[in-house]
Every structure is written in structure tokens, then in C-alpha cells.
Amino acid sequence: MASDSDVTIPSKIKAWVYAERGNPADVLKLVPDVGVPEIKEDQVLVKVVAASLNPVDFKRALGFFKDIDSPPPIVPGYDVAGVVVKVGDQVKKFKVGDEVYGDINEKALDHPKQHGTLAEYTAVEERLLALKPKNLSFIEAASLPLAIETAYEGLERARFSPGKSILVLGGAGGVGTLVIQLAKEVFGASRVAATSSTGKLELLKSLGADLAIDYTKENFEDLPEKFDVVYDAVGQSERAVRAVKEGGSVVTIAGAATPPAVLFILTSNGSVLEKLNPFLESQKIKPVIDPKGTFPFSQAPEAFSYLQTGRVTGKVVIHPIA
The missing domain is CATH 3.40.50.720 (NAD(P)-binding Rossmann-like Domain)
Known part of the structure; x- marks a missing residue:
């Protein structure tokens, strides 16, 4: 029995979805009534505040690794920064209200989740998340994990x-x-x-x-x-x-x-973020976000197109989400 505390979670949410693979600008659709993902006992539900894009997102949409991908429809996105709104029974590290960040796909290319981070809410295993460094904005934190x-x-x-x-x-x-x-x-x-x-x-x-x-x-x-x-x-x-x-x-x-x-192909792990948080909090390590690189949720397809130019400095982030 997951604890909801006083947080009201809607039954339907907005998310970017592609039902078939192809160029993100052509296949991405903003769907207003996606179901909120169910959480397993080792997962938390995160209200997404910001999400960042990575080259793997458009390569995945284009079908570069469709043989080992989850089947469409797919909500893209690996990186998230947001607020925990619900926790599974076995979750020890986080509570409702915690500000967290992470890469929600443990194996980058092996059946990544159908429901990613370009949505108002996403479900993710607690071991893949860390507390957001206090000095970083959600935009900065979202740019980092992957x-x-x-x-x-x-x-x-x-x-x-x-x-x-x-x-x-x-x-x-x-x-x-x-x-x-x-x-x-x-x-x-x-x-x-x-x-x-x-x-x-x-x-x-x-x-x-x-x-x-x-x-x-x-x-x-x-x-x-x-x-x-x-x-x-x-x-x-x-x-x-x-x-x-x-x-x-x-x-x-x-x-x-x-x-x-x-x-080298990444295996996502929240403990790496925990280990690096002191370097982020002391500003020895700084996130780098492209000067033109923050796009509102409504412009996710444009954000993909910009990333696909290959000329981005640092990261592209989607914020605010809604």
C-alpha cells in the first residue's frame, strides 16, 4: 500500500508519445490523457519538473536499436528532475516531497521504459535516483544524470x-x-x-x-x-x-x-550521482546547458530537431513540464 500523503495525483496526464518510429519531429504527438504509470514496490512516482534530451532519445525514435527496445507507443526521455509524490512499499531512501534527479533507464539500450520522462509524471526505481543538489535548479539537475x-x-x-x-x-x-x-x-x-x-x-x-x-x-x-x-x-x-x-x-x-x-554503454545508477553531489554542491562541477537549450513542454519536437543538428553546447532541457 503506497503512501500518497496529501498529494493529489490526477488519473490522466499529458505526455509526448510516438506510436511508430521515425523522425521525432514527424512522429511525436502531445497526448492529453495518458494513464499515470503504476509504481512497483521498489519505485517512486515523480512529478516531473524538468527533463533533458540526449542523443539516445532521437536514435531510439529513429529505430537504431528497435530489436532490443520496448515496443511503441513510447513516451521518450531518460533524464528527470522532479518531486516524489508516491513511494512503493519497499522504498527506503525517499519520501513524498523529496526533490530528486536521475536517469530512469537502468540499461540504456536494453528495453528502456515505454513511459519515459517527457510526461507530467514518471515511475522510477529508487536505486536510479539521488536527492537533487540543493544549489542546482531543476533545469540544471535534469541536464546531468545520463x-x-x-x-x-x-x-x-x-x-x-x-x-x-x-x-x-x-x-x-x-x-x-x-x-x-x-x-x-x-x-x-x-x-x-x-x-x-x-x-x-x-x-x-x-x-x-x-x-x-x-x-x-x-x-x-x-x-x-x-x-x-x-x-x-x-x-x-x-x-x-x-x-x-x-x-x-x-x-x-x-x-x-x-x-x-x-x-561503453551506460548502466544507470543513483549511487554515482550521490558520490558526485558534493562536487556539484561545491560548484567544482557545473552543468552546461546550451544558451538556446531550454524549451517549454509544448516545443519538445523543436528541442529534438535542435539536438539533431549536432551543434548543441552541453545539454537541451525541457521545462516547464505541462
Whole structure:
């Protein structure tokens, strides 16, 4: 018997839904009467305040991994920041009224939930959530979970450790902006290099990059300097392996991996967020949201189209929800 406290939860809610796969701008429909998801005993119901988009959202809609996806109709969205309005019987960490954030899909590509975060309410396992850092807005918190967990777990996978050097490909993107900061502030990198287009080089430096490489003017793999780790957030592992030192490691989160590079796919975990919350609260790590990157709920299709340009700096967030 889940406890509702005094919160009134509607029986029908608004959500963005696609009934068939295709380009999000064509297939997404705003549905006014979606059922509120039932919570299981290890889940909480979250009133969504903000949700962010990730490339996996449009790749999923386009059918890139339809063989291992849940069947449509699908409410897209992995990232959420919101307020707990109901808790399952076995939930220990959270109570009604808690402000939380997280990536609601434990396995990024293996049957992600049919009911995601582009809805007024969503159900999520407590182990995937953490309390929202007090100093962050819901918009900032929503921008983080999938990207910061991917950044952190990818660095762990590469066995990154204090004193090592790293090259980040795609340093101005959702994951790259966080890899730069985590490498420096959490993992103790001796040197951080990162690539971006000309207009974003200053951003890379402001996030802690010692060397900002303009990929429109030079090929990173032709530089004399080689790195202990290359974190490929753009899908260029063939080139990435030419920039790593002998015995170093290359992780890629996009496309196929050219050995010795390894492809890394996130398993979402709220404990990573809990571990990083002190760095967010002390502002050693800062969320990066695109200057044009906050879209109201009614403009979710436009937000997808903007993300699909591949030119976004940091993250795109949907707020307010309703």
C-alpha cells in the first residue's frame, strides 16, 4: 500500500508519445490523457519538473536499436528532475516531497521504459535516483544524470587515475563538458586536452581544459603529443586510437569501436550521482546547458530537431513540464 500523503495525483496526464518510429519531429504527438504509470514496490512516482534530451532519445525514435527496445507507443526521455509524490512499499531512501534527479533507464539500450520522462509524471526505481543538489535548479539537475554518469563510468572503464593525461573528443557536448570537469576535479588529471569547433574553444578552457583543439583547423591524431586515455564522445574511434600512448586506453560512447578502443554503454545508477553531489554542491562541477537549450513542454519536437543538428553546447532541457 503506497503512501500518497496529501498529494493529489490526477488519473490522466499529458505526455509526448510516438506510436511508430521515425523522425521525432514527424512522429511525436502531445497526448492529453495518458494513464499515470503504476509504481512497483521498489519505485517512486515523480512529478516531473524538468527533463533533458540526449542523443539516445532521437536514435531510439529513429529505430537504431528497435530489436532490443520496448515496443511503441513510447513516451521518450531518460533524464528527470522532479518531486516524489508516491513511494512503493519497499522504498527506503525517499519520501513524498523529496526533490530528486536521475536517469530512469537502468540499461540504456536494453528495453528502456515505454513511459519515459517527457510526461507530467514518471515511475522510477529508487536505486536510479539521488536527492537533487540543493544549489542546482531543476533545469540544471535534469541536464546531468545520463551525461554525468556516462562521463564518470567511462573514465572508470578507462582506468583513469591521478596524474594521467586525457584527450576528450567532443569536449563541448553533453558528455564531453562533464568528462573535462570530472577528469580534472574528481580523477586528478595531470593534463586535459579536448576538441571542439572554433567558437567553443574558450568554453573548453573555462571547464578546465589545458589544451583546446579546434577540429576544423587541425587533426588531433597528427599532434606530436599522445595521451594516456582518449575519451571519444563523437564516434571517431579509428582516429582516437592514433592519439593514445602505447598501453593507454580509448573508450568510445558512439558508433563502433576500433580495437583497442572499447565501446561503453551506460548502466544507470543513483549511487554515482550521490558520490558526485558534493562536487556539484561545491560548484567544482557545473552543468552546461546550451544558451538556446531550454524549451517549454509544448516545443519538445523543436528541442529534438535542435539536438539533431549536432551543434548543441552541453545539454537541451525541457521545462516547464505541462
